[in-house]
Amino acid sequence: MAPPRLRFAPSPTGYLHIGGARTALFNWLYARRFGGRFVLRMEDTDRERSTPESVRAILDGLRWLGLDWDEGPEVGGPHGPYFQSERTALYREFAEQLIRERKAYRCYCTKDELDERRRIFEKLGRPYKYEGICRDRTDEPDRPFVVRLRLPDQGAVRFDDLVCGAIRKEISDLYDEVLCRSDYVPLYDFGCVIDDHAMGITLVGRGQEHINSSFPQLVLYDYLGWAPPAFAHFPLILGPDREKLSKRLHPEADVMLHRRNGILPEALLNFVVRLGWSHGNDEVISRAQMIEWFDFDHVGTTSGVWNPEKLLWLNQQWLKQKSPAELEAPFLEQLREKGFSAEPGERLRGIARAQQERSHTLAEMADLSSYFFAEPEPDPKARAKFLTAETRPILQRIRDELAKLGSFDAAAVEPAFKAVAEALALGMGKVAQPVRVALTGGTVSPPIQDLVALLGRETALARLDRAIGSI
RNA sequence: GGCCCCGUCGUCUAACGGUUAGGACACCAGCCUCUCACGCUGGGUACAUGGGUUCGAAUCCCGUCGGGGUCACCA
Numbered sequence: 001m002a003p004p005r006l007r008f009a010p011s012p013t014g015y016l017h018i019g020g021a022r023t024a025l026f027n028w029l030y031a032r033r034f035g036g037r038f039v040l041r042m043e044d045t046d047r048e049r050s051t052p053e054s055v056r057a058i059l060d061g062l063r064w065l066g067l068d069w070d071e072g073p074e075v076g077g078p079h080g081p082y083f084q085s086e087r088t089a090l091y092r093e094f095a096e097q098l099i100r101e102r103k104a105y106r107c108y109c110t111k112d113e114l115d116e117r118r119r120i121f122e123k124l125g126r127p128y129k130y131e132g133i134c135r136d137r138t139d140e141p142d143r144p145f146v147v148r149l150r151l152p153d154q155g156a157v158r159f160d161d162l163v164c165g166a167i168r169k170e171i172s173d174l175y176d177e178v179l180c181r182s183d184y185v186p187l188y189d190f191g192c193v194i195d196d197h198a199m200g201i202t203l204v205g206r207g208q209e210h211i212n213s214s215f216p217q218l219v220l221y222d223y224l225g226w227a228p229p230a231f232a233h234f235p236l237i238l239g240p241d242r243e244k245l246s247k248r249l250h251p252e253a254d255v256m257l258h259r260r261n262g263i264l265p266e267a268l269l270n271f272v273v274r275l276g277w278s279h280g281n282d283e284v285i286s287r288a289q290m291i292e293w294f295d296f297d298h299v300g301t302t303s304g305v306w307n308p309e310k311l312l313w314l315n316q317q318w319l320k321q322k323s324p325a326e327l328e329a330p331f332l333e334q335l336r337e338k339g340f341s342a343e344p345g346e347r348l349r350g351i352a353r354a355q356q357e358r359s360h361t362l363a364e365m366a367d368l369s370s371y372f373f374a375e376p377e378p379d380p381k382a383r384a385k386f387l388t389a390e391t392r393p394i395l396q397r398i399r400d401e402l403a404k405l406g407s408f409d410a411a412a413v414e415p416a417f418k419a420v421a422e423a424l425a426l427g428m429g430k431v432a433q434p435v436r437v438a439l440t441g442g443t444v445s446p447p448i449q450d451l452v453a454l455l456g457r458e459t460a461l462a463r464l465d466r467a468i469g470s471i
Numbered sequence: 472g473g474c475c476c477c478g479u480c481g482u483c484u485a486a487c488g489g490u491u492a493g494g495a496c497a498c499c500a501g502c503c504u505c506u507c508a509c510g511c512u513g514g515g516u517a518c519a520u521g522g523g524u525u526c527g528a529a530u531c532c533c534g535u536c537g538g539g540g541u542c543a544c545c546a
Contacts (some may be wrong), residue, residue, distance in 0.1 A: 168475095170474085173473075187545080211541080212474080236539070302538095357508065447506085449505095
């Protein structure tokens with residue numbers, strides 16, 4: 001069997017959203033697993049709403065997620081151009097062919113006329129479907145027109161969806177929809193069919209909201225004498241309110257918002273792939289494993305609800321297993337975003353290592369690390385409890401021991417604490433916690449020896465001195 | 472409203488006629504422990520509903536109810 005060809009065909013009318021990202025992911029995974037090709041095509045035929053900025057945003061989003069395309073914008077390929085706005089000659093050719101063959105016709109009804117009729121029908125409580133007024137007109141007035149599909153008189157359209165199984169619809173439930181405008185700029189179904197065929201697409205994977213457009217598309221394939229691709233319709237992703245995840249209602253639909261929030265691309269992919277697909281009991285799944293395991297048999301049919309807690313948990317899992325070097329750049333980005341003057345390097349990686357398993361996001365990691373980059377903001381409650389006359393000698397003792405240290409790394413610092421605790425006949429907790437408050441302002445930090453080492457001799461001693469002096 | 476799709480814990484899901492209906496997130500309890508986390512152990516919560524088919528149904532069929540999608544010169 002020839003290698004499958006799949007595509008992702010977004011319309012550049014805004015940022016890359018989660019639903020689109022998952023559609024892209026599923027198609028990409030299938031292509032990667034079965035040695036196929038993954039094509040990216042911009043469906044920019046809505047001139048009002050399509051923008052170059054959106055093209056940029058979608059490309060950036062896909063790249064951030066690591067979903068690379070074999071053919072498409074910026075990489076080219078043998079089936080270009082990959083922007084529908086540059087392919088009108090092709091649409092015109094087939095539109096005219098369909099008209100000649102009486103499988104389509106020019107319709108001169110104006111938008112206002114149609115709106116008016118729609119209003120009347122709605123007032124009567126009946127759904128409006130274009131009645132085929134221009135079906136049999138023979139004149140060709142010099143007026144704007146649209147090209148409409150001439151539906152067969154009867155019959156049904158059926159297909160076997162790779163995810164949903166057998167689906168069918170009566171022709172009588174369809175209507176003569178608009179294929180393209182006077183200038184032959186196509187609408188969705190027409191552009192989709194022409195391009196999927198021209199680009200050799202063998203498998204169309206998209207969201208379930210497109211199930212209903214499969215029927216007219218299948219009619220088109222039949223009219224054009226082309227073998228249709230296989231279809232796979234994926235379950236929808238719903239917002240917490242159980243409505244389809246949309247840009248308007250749900251801010252979390254923005255892929256790049258999650259990047260700004262400190263989510264790792266691996267985690268977002270992992271979260272989203274599990275919304276609708278599963279592999280036994282596996283939860284934390286890498287890109288490589290996804291490619292190895294993905295198939296449509298295990299894509300479910302029920303819509304999934306966005307679950308922010310699970311995303312956070314997954315992100316923590318990924319954060320934990322990243323190396324400090326991998327975390328360095330995105331961590332730095334977060335810190336600077338928050339106004340800290342951090343520099344890349346050994347120390348930053350050390351802080352990342354110390355914080356990575358106690359954070360859900362890179363943003364949280366940056367927040368938790370504030371005292372490494374600025375003077376701590378003292379928490380009054382922590383002060384009152386741990387910086388007292390009773391703990392003052394402990395702080396002093398630790399300060400003295402630390403000052404004596406030749407090396408100031410964690411391995412050298414830890415024995416100093418142990419020694420003080422032993423000398424004072426106290427548990428580690430009694431010793432470490434006051435120091436923690438003195439050094440960070442609060443009661444939460446990495447293990448005390450890591451904290452001290454990361455702060456460095458000068459800062460650690462200065463903060464201890466200040467705490468001692470303030471009691 | 473017409474049409475299309477769907478219906479297992481609160482959420483994501485496993486199960487592909489025979490299981491005490493499994494796992495994960497979240498939640499609760501405990502352990503670990505210098506704090507916070509991580510980790511570990513344990514706990515509660517689900518087959519929408521009514522009828523069939525079958526020796527046997529969460530799994531197959533039909534009805535009901537419920538949810539979502541779609542009905543544009545958007546995609």
